[in-house]
Amino acid sequence: MTNLKKEMLVVVGNGMAGIACVEAILKHNPRFEITILSEEPYYNYNRILLSSVLAGEKPLEEIYINTQEWYEKNNINLKLGAKAVDVRSDEKVVITDSEEIISYDKLLLATGSDPFIPPIEGVQKEGVYTFRNMVDTNGILEYCKKAKKAVVIGGGLLGLEAARGIANQGLQVTVVHLMDRLMDVQLDGVGGQFLKREIEKLGIEVLLNKNTAKIMGDKCVDGVLFKDGSIVPTDMVVIACGIRPNVALAKKAGLKINRGIVVNDLMETSDPSIFAVGECVEHNGKVYGLVAPLYDQGKVLAATITGNKGPVYAGSVLATKLKVMGIELFSAGDYKDEGEGKERVSYEDHAFGVYKKLMIQQSRVTGCILIGDTRDANRFLEMIRKEENVSDNRKNLLFEEAPAVAGSENDVMSLPDSETICGCIGVSKGTIVSSIRDKGLNTLSDVKKCTRASTGCGTCSGVVERILKAVCGAEFQAEKKDILCHCVPYAKTQLRHMIRTQELRKVQDILDIYGNRTGCSSCKPALSFLVDEVWLGDHKEDRSKRFINDRVHANIQKDGTFSVVPRMRGGVTSPAELRKIADVAEKYKVPMVKVTGSQRLDLLGVKKEDLPKIWAELGMPSGHAYAKAVRMVKSCVGTDFCRFGTQNSIETGIELERMFENLYTPAKVKMGCVGCPRNCAEATVKDIGLVGIEGGWQVVIGGAAGKIVRAADILCTVTTTEEALDSAALFFQYYRENGEYLERTYDFVVRVGLEKIRYETILAVDEIKQGLRDRLKKSKEHAVEPWSVESKKHVHPMQFQELVLPKEAEALILD
Amino acid sequence: MKKDGIEKIKWFKVAKTDAIPIQEGRRVYFKGQEFALFNLGNCEFSVLDGRCPHKQGPLADGILAGKAVFCPLHNWKISLKTGCAMTYGPGQVKVYPTKVAGKDVYVAFNDGLLCEPEERVPVIVTEEEDDMKVANQ
Numbered sequence: 004m005t006n007l008k009k010e011m012l013v014v015v016g017n018g019m020a021g022i023a024c025v026e027a028i029l030k031h032n033p034r035f036e037i038t039i040l041s042e043e044p045y046y047n048y049n050r051i052l053l054s055s056v057l058a059g060e061k062p063l064e065e066i067y068i069n070t071q072e073w074y075e076k077n078n079i080n081l082k083l084g085a086k087a088v089d090v091r092s093d094e095k096v097v098i099t100d101s102e103e104i105i106s107y108d109k110l111l112l113a114t115g116s117d118p119f120i121p122p123i124e125g126v127q128k129e130g131v132y133t134f135r136n137m138v139d140t141n142g143i144l145e146y147c148k149k150a151k152k153a154v155v156i157g158g159g160l161l162g163l164e165a166a167r168g169i170a171n172q173g174l175q176v177t178v179v180h181l182m183d184r185l186m187d188v189q190l191d192g193v194g195g196q197f198l199k200r201e202i203e204k205l206g207i208e209v210l211l212n213k214n215t216a217k218i219m220g221d222k223c224v225d226g227v228l229f230k231d232g233s234i235v236p237t238d239m240v241v242i243a244c245g246i247r248p249n250v251a252l253a254k255k256a257g258l259k260i261n262r263g264i265v266v267n268d269l270m271e272t273s274d275p276s277i278f279a280v281g282e283c284v285e286h287n288g289k290v291y292g293l294v295a296p297l298y299d300q301g302k303v304l305a306a307t308i309t310g311n312k313g314p315v316y317a318g319s320v321l322a323t324k325l326k327v328m329g330i331e332l333f334s335a336g337d338y339k340d341e342g343e344g345k346e347r348v349s350y351e352d353h354a355f356g357v358y359k360k361l362m363i364q365q366s367r368v369t370g371c372i373l374i375g376d377t378r379d380a381n382r383f384l385e386m387i388r389k390e391e392n393v394s395d396n397r398k399n400l401l402f403e404e405a406p407a408v409a410g411s412e413n414d415v416m417s418l419p420d421s422e423t424i425c426g427c428i429g430v431s432k433g434t435i436v437s438s439i440r441d442k443g444l445n446t447l448s449d450v451k452k453c454t455r456a457s458t459g460c461g462t463c464s465g466v467v468e469r470i471l472k473a474v475c476g477a478e479f480q481a482e483k484k485d486i487l488c489h490c491v492p493y494a495k496t497q498l499r500h501m502i503r504t505q506e507l508r509k510v511q512d513i514l515d516i517y518g519n520r521t522g523c524s525s526c527k528p529a530l531s532f533l534v535d536e537v538w539l540g541d542h543k544e545d546r547s548k549r550f551i552n553d554r555v556h557a558n559i560q561k562d563g564t565f566s567v568v569p570r571m572r573g574g575v576t577s578p579a580e581l582r583k584i585a586d587v588a589e590k591y592k593v594p595m596v597k598v599t600g601s602q603r604l605d606l607l608g609v610k611k612e613d614l615p616k617i618w619a620e621l622g623m624p625s626g627h628a629y630a631k632a633v634r635m636v637k638s639c640v641g642t643d644f645c646r647f648g649t650q651n652s653i654e655t656g657i658e659l660e661r662m663f664e665n666l667y668t669p670a671k672v673k674m675g676c677v678g679c680p681r682n683c684a685e686a687t688v689k690d691i692g693l694v695g696i697e698g699g700w701q702v703v704i705g706g707a708a709g710k711i712v713r714a715a716d717i718l719c720t721v722t723t724t725e726e727a728l729d730s731a732a733l734f735f736q737y738y739r740e741n742g743e744y745l746e747r748t749y750d751f752v753v754r755v756g757l758e759k760i761r762y763e764t765i766l767a768v769d770e771i772k773q774g775l776r777d778r779l780k781k782s783k784e785h786a787v788e789p790w791s792v793e794s795k796k797h798v799h800p801m802q803f804q805e806l807v808l809p810k811e812a813e814a815l816i817l818d
Numbered sequence: 819m820k821k822d823g824i825e826k827i828k829w830f831k832v833a834k835t836d837a838i839p840i841q842e843g844r845r846v847y848f849k850g851q852e853f854a855l856f857n858l859g860n861c862e863f864s865v866l867d868g869r870c871p872h873k874q875g876p877l878a879d880g881i882l883a884g885k886a887v888f889c890p891l892h893n894w895k896i897s898l899k900t901g902c903a904m905t906y907g908p909g910q911v912k913v914y915p916t917k918v919a920g921k922d923v924y925v926a927f928n929d930g931l932l933c934e935p936e937e938r939v940p941v942i943v944t945e946e947e948d949d950m951k952v953a954n955q
Contacts (some may be wrong), residue, residue, distance in 0.1 A: 490883075521884030524893055528881070547841035549888045551879040554842070559890050563845075563869075563876035805845040805878075806833055806855065812848065814828035815924065 009036040012308075013097055015087045015252060016039030019050055019294055020281030021113025022069060023429050024301030029077055031309035038105060040097070044084040045137050046070060051139045051294060054161075054326055057168025059762045063137070068428075090256035092274055109308055110281040112253055112264060112272075116246035116292065121156075125218030130239040134165045136244070143241065147172040150238035154178075154227050156215055158185040160325060162243035163198075166207050167240065167327045170768050177235055178202065179213040179227070181244075189323045189334035190372060193351065197358045197374045201330045206770025210235070248283040248290055261361035263290045268315040270304035280304050288317050295319065298429030310710045320387050324377070333380040336370035336387040338362055350401055352804075357504055359401050366394040370539055378497070382467055385418070402505075410647025415469045424470070425463045431457035435467060439474045446480045464496070487744075488526035491518035495743045499533055508542035510534055528553070529744040532631065535667060536739065539778075540785030546798055555803060556789045557614050558629035560607065565614060567606040568628035568663065569621055573638040573656035573676070574602025574684075580623065587620050601635045601673065602684075603628065606695045612803050618790035619662060624664070625790040631669045631745070633674075636660040637685065641678030641695065648678035655724055656684075659693065662728065665786040669742035669751075672735070687715045690748040691731050696720070700727035704734050704760075705752030713749045716757050719765050733764040733772055736779040829917065829924035835861060836921075843878035848927055853914065854878035855925070856887065856898065863916045864898040865925045871896075871909030900933035926937065 008244065010034035012028070014021050025037065047069040055061040082099070089098040090110065097105045118133035120126055130150070132143050147153075147169060155166045158180030170176045178185070184195025185202065199209050214230040216241055226236045248263035259265045259273040263285030265273055270286075272279050281297045282290070291297060296319035303316040338360065340347055349360040357375035361368050368386040379401075385449045386393060393400060397757065417426075422431030438444060438453045447468050451457050457464040472479045486492050491514065492653055493501070498513070507513050510530040514522045522530070527548040534542060546554045557565035571580070584604055588596050594608035603626055609617060618625075627634055629710035636659050639645065641652030656676030663672070678695040686692030688708035692715050693759030694701040699722040706715030721727050737760065743753045752760065764775065797803065830848070832855060838844050843856040845868055852868030854877040866887075870877055875891030882888075885898045895904040896911065903909040912930030918922060 344915075521882075521886075523883040523895075524881040524888035527883075545841075547839055547882070550881065558877060559876075561873065561875075561891060563874075563879070799839045801837055801839065801844060805847065806837070808830065808832065808846065808848040809850060812830055814830050 009034060010033070010038045010108040011106060012109045012111060013105055014039045014111045014113060016111075016113030016283075017043065017045075017047050017081070017083075017099065018113060018115050018281065019047070020297035020301060021111065022047040023298050024111065024113065024280045024304050025079070027302050028309060029279065031305060032310060034309065035079070035109070038107075039074075039079055039081050040085045040087050040099065040105075041081060041083050042086040043136055043138070046074070046081075046083075048137065050136070051326070053134070053137070054164035054168055057134075057140055057143060058171045059168075060171075060759065063141075063429060087252055090252055090277075091275065092256045095276060110256075110277045111304075111308070112256075112277065112283060113281045114249040114252055114283045116282040118242065118246050119245045119247045120242055121215070121244050123156075123215050123218060125220070125224075126242065128220050128224050129222055130216060130220070132239070132241050134241050134243050135268075137269060143169065143239075144172065146239050147174055147693075148452070150174055151263035152177075152237045153239045153241065154237040155241045155243060156227070157243035157245065158182070158209065158211070159188060159243065159245060160186060160323060161245075162241075162759055163202060163325060164327055165241050165243050166202070167205060170205060170207050171762060173766065173768065174239075175208075176206075177208040177210060177237070179210045179215065179229070179235070181212070181214055183211055185209065185211075186242075186323075186325070186332075186334070191340060191360070193349075194334070194338075194358055194360070194372045194374055197351075197353075197356060198325075198330070198332060201332075201356055201374070202327075204770070204774075205329060206768045212810060243801065246282065246292055248285070250283060253277075253279065253283070260289075260655070261285050268303075268317065269307045269312060270300055270316055271307060278304055278308055279738070286316060291319060291321070293321065293323060293426075294429065295322070295423050295426040298423060298426075301429075320384065322380075322384055324380070331373070331375055331377040333373040333377040334371070334598065335384050336362075336368075338370035338372045345761055348400055352504075355504060361400060366392050367398075368393055368611055371702070374422030376500065378465075378500070381463075399670060413565070414488070415466060416473045419721065424466055425454075425456040428455045428457075430454050433471060435470050436474055436587055439471060444471070445475050445478045459758075465494075487529055488523065490514065490522050490526045491530070493517060495529075495533075499537060502533055502537045508534060508538055510545055510548040524550070528631075532669065532744050534666065539782050544798075547800075552629035553629070555611060555614055556625055556629065557609065557611075562608075564608045564610060566628070567609050567614065567617055567621075568599065568603050568625035568626040570626040570635070570660075571603055571623075572660040572664070573636055573653050575638070575653060575657065576604075583621055583623070589616050590620070591617055599628070601628075602637045603635060612805065614803055615794040615797070618794040621790075623790075624788045627665070630667065632665040632668050633660075633665070633672050635691070636674040636676055638676045639678055639683040645678060647681060649697050650677035650678045650724070651702060652676045652684070652693070652695055655693060655695075655700075655728070658724075659691075659728060662732060662783075665788050666739070666782055668735075668739055670745050670747045672738075672748065674731075688712065688716065691735060693727050693731065698722060700724065702727055702730045702734070705748045705757075707747065707749040714754060718757075718761065729776075730765050732779055733767075733775050734760065736775040736782075737764045738776075739782075740778070825924045827915065828928050830927055831922050832925050833923050834921055835863075835918060835923055837923075841882050843880065843882070845876055845878040846925075851927075852876075853925070853927070854880075854887070855916075855923070856882060858885075858898075859883070861918050863918065863923050863925075865914040865916050866896065866898065866901055867911035867930070869911070870894055871903060871911055872906065877911075901931075902933070 017039050046067055049066045049068050052066040056063055072196045086100040087097050088100050095107050095404050118135045128279045133139055153169045153176050154173045155178045158178050166176045166178045185198045216230045217228040219226040224240050228234050250260050253264045262284055264279040266286055280300050282292055300316050303314045306314045320336050325332035346363040351358050360372045362370040367390050371383040418432050421431045424432050435454055444450050457467045487495050513530055514520050528550050531548045551559050591613050593606045595606045599605045636656040638652045638656030642648040672690045674691045675689040676693045677684045677686045686694050687708040692703040701720050702718045703715035704718045707713045719730050745773050838857040840857050843854050846853040846855045854866045854868045856864045870889040872894045874931040875889040877887055879890045880887040886895050888895050894906050897904050901911040901913040914930050915926040
């Protein structure tokens with residue numbers, strides 16, 4: 004049998020669809036000798052993630068799907084940089100641009116598509132790019148370095164992703180779109196308005212109904228002229244006006260072509276030796292430009308081409324997710340309002356930017372649009388795919404009833420094995436289930452590692468986890484950081500979102516609706532923090548859900564007494580303050596007065612009922628030494644007295660403390676400010692530190708000197724004190740919004756990554772920075788200094804009181 | 819106090835029903851002893867010995883979770899029904915009968931019970947809860 008010559012399979016195209024199909028073919032009998040022609044000189048990469056590369060969210064090297072080893076291991080003859088220019092189907096040969104002649108038994112065309120470039124004058128000028136492949140992306144990134152302004156022509160999916168990416172590179176971006184709304188293929192008029200607002204919030208300008216007439220400039224671009232006569236000056240232009248199936252080769256092969264290469268349900272073309280898959284294909288009149296349908300096609304084609312004819316491709320429901328950080332958008336099926344017998348179910352919240360719409364026809368959901376909250380995307384997509392009758396469920400269509408905590412896994416198990424769970428990588432439910440069973444996986448990260456599901460855009464991780472739970476049962480192990488608590492089994496980020504979109508302002512409501520009602524000492528304080536952080540004081544706090552320290556604004560000690568640490572900004576005090584502290588300590592017989600490691604004075608052993616009296620008599624603000632909040636800024640004497648000082652660390656340290664004091668944070672935040680790199684106040688092992696250097700400041704973050712010792716990372720080096728304080732503020736607010744409860748900055752910085760933090764704070768576009776500053780300002784306006792308020796007015800008459808019964812209390816005998 | 823040969827329970831009036839915020843506890847001092855009184859809401863109250871069997875943390879300052887309280891010092895979970903430690907452990911405190919009559923809460927301080935532990939449900943203490951314990955210290 005070894006002499007039997009294998010059939011030659013030649014694949015034209017090394018993209019996602021082609022390679023996914025080859026992977027599927029390899030799973031059948033290895034009967035082919037495979038040659039792949041790749042016009043692009045790169046191994047197979049995830050094209051979807053190019054927008055993440057452009058946005059600086061992922062490095063280039065992380066988007067490769069297959070490495071050299073994969074090609075070698077599967078004996079694939081990969082010809083990088085080889086463009087197929089002709090096919091002679093009668094001789095069964097492919098000819099490359101270097102005139103190499105390659106014969107085939109079976110030919111697979113996966114030529115994908117080309118960007119559509121409208122007939123505009125000037126598109127060949129320097130600084131004009133399309134956004135389709137690795138070369139484009141690198142070119143744009145390189146050009147961004149010398150440009151200040153960019154125009155993106157085309158307000159579709161790709162155009163918006165490009166715009167966000169370029170904005171992240173620090174350019175001022177304008178999106179111009181021919182139609183009256185963004186993403187007009189996927190959105191209705193209302194959705195278009197919602198999206199426009201969201202895009203504008205990112206600091207990107209949107210111009211609609213703009214027909215580009217000409218790209219202006221001599222050699223390089225310097226502006227764009229529109230048919231209405233207006234001009235937008237710019238340094239670069241990105242054309243993202245859609246894609247066209249690349250059918251040039253198919254034409255030469257004499258295949259039947261309409262918009263794309265016509266295939267039947269078995270993915271066969273009009274030539275029995277030639278097959279096609281991906282964006283270049285037209286099936287049943289439809290051309291697909293999204294990855295999930297292409298994977299479905301690949302699986303069918305793999306069966307057909309290996310002689311296992313049987314599975315058919317029945318077409319796909321078109322579904323789109325926009326991958327722009329900070330915007331959630333999903334659109335699927337027929338979302339249009341017009342048409343007979345169509346009903347519309349919708350929800351609009353303009354303030355929160357949430358828009359949900361379902362279109363229903365004959366009791367079946369036919370399409371949907373979700374903006375601002377896409378958690379239900381898969382649920383709706385399934386309804387559309389299955390053409391489920393929803394008449395019994397009309398009440399809860401848009402907002403599902405809270406799932407019974409234990410039963411919620413079962414719905415995923417009713418999905419067919421063929422169901423694609425991860426659209427980016429193309430992993431089916433069956434694959435996930437069998438990996439879990441065969442390899443004994445029990446954590447989400449193991450499943451990610453083994454199946455690669457949920458390693459692309461990551462939006463399917465919830466579903467993958469539900470499958471894991473259902474298959475594993477008791478063996479299931481939650482990712483430590485993933486869910487808040489067993490009482491409320493949702494991811495922390497998801498909870499934040501639920502609190503916001505469903506306007507949950509009470510911890511008990513969250514526990515009643517989504518949890519086990521009772522909660523525990525872990526989740527109650529965490530939920531209190533989340534509610535507080537989302538509503539910024541626009542809610543009524545429930546003290547019973549807080550840890551005792553936060554109920555009485557003091558730190559509980561081992562004997563049940565409390566400690567009182569007044570705020571001394573920068574560690575600076577005065578004789579008058581010291582006198583007051585001494586008087587109070589004597590009057591209330593405080594057992595110990597101690598200097599803390601944070602340059603403060605600690606009164607230890609205070610009775611709960613004495614707390615408000617002591618605060619009133621001290622007349623000093625709370626040092627928050629008991630809370631997940633801003634603790635203090637330590638400082639050294641700096642230029643005021645020190646002969647080595649290069650910066651005024653006392654004044655700056657006090658200013659830093661004033662900016663952030665009274666604010667709550669995911670975990671405690673300790674800060675330091677030193678006047679020179681000798682670091683006397685240990686700023687480089689603080690959550691946030693300012694280190695004075697000759698002619699400026701270093702702003703450092705994520706340091707620690709506790710259970711863990713970690714030197715802080717340098718966020719940036721700046722020349723003025725204003726810039727140093729502003730950079731610290733940007734990071735501080737970013738951490739408040741993105742840190743998980745109890746996650747200290749030293750874990751946060753490692754988890755998120757310093758580069759990403761930089762891009763989303765100090766290097767972000769002005770509008771993003773201003774957003775962080777504005778929200779910090781709003782929090783600050785709502786923040787109160789608790790001691791001065793609650794020493795006068797207690798949240799409950801018994802806030803600080805215990806019950807003391809007289810010795811001679813009479814007993815009653817009741818029936 | 820005997821009446822018809824049966825020991826009658828002595829009820830001591832401790833507080834008004836609205837004295838303690840719902841879902842919070844307060845320490846109660848009586849005849850040199852400390853107790854913890856919890857307002858569970860819906861006119862339901864619960865009383866335990868005041869200090870945790872582990873390291874004498876004041877249970878009244880703990881966070882409630884259904885019919886249990888978490889000690890504020892080291893996060894031991896104590897059942898309000900039996901007084902038994904439900905995590906970490908072993909350990910137990912007395913539980914005192916309570917009743918509400920009119921707008922007053924009564925406690926039978928002389929009739930503290932050392933209950934049979936409930937069937938001990940194995941509670942998995944996650945690493946995170948351990949972290950929590952450390953974080954709250």
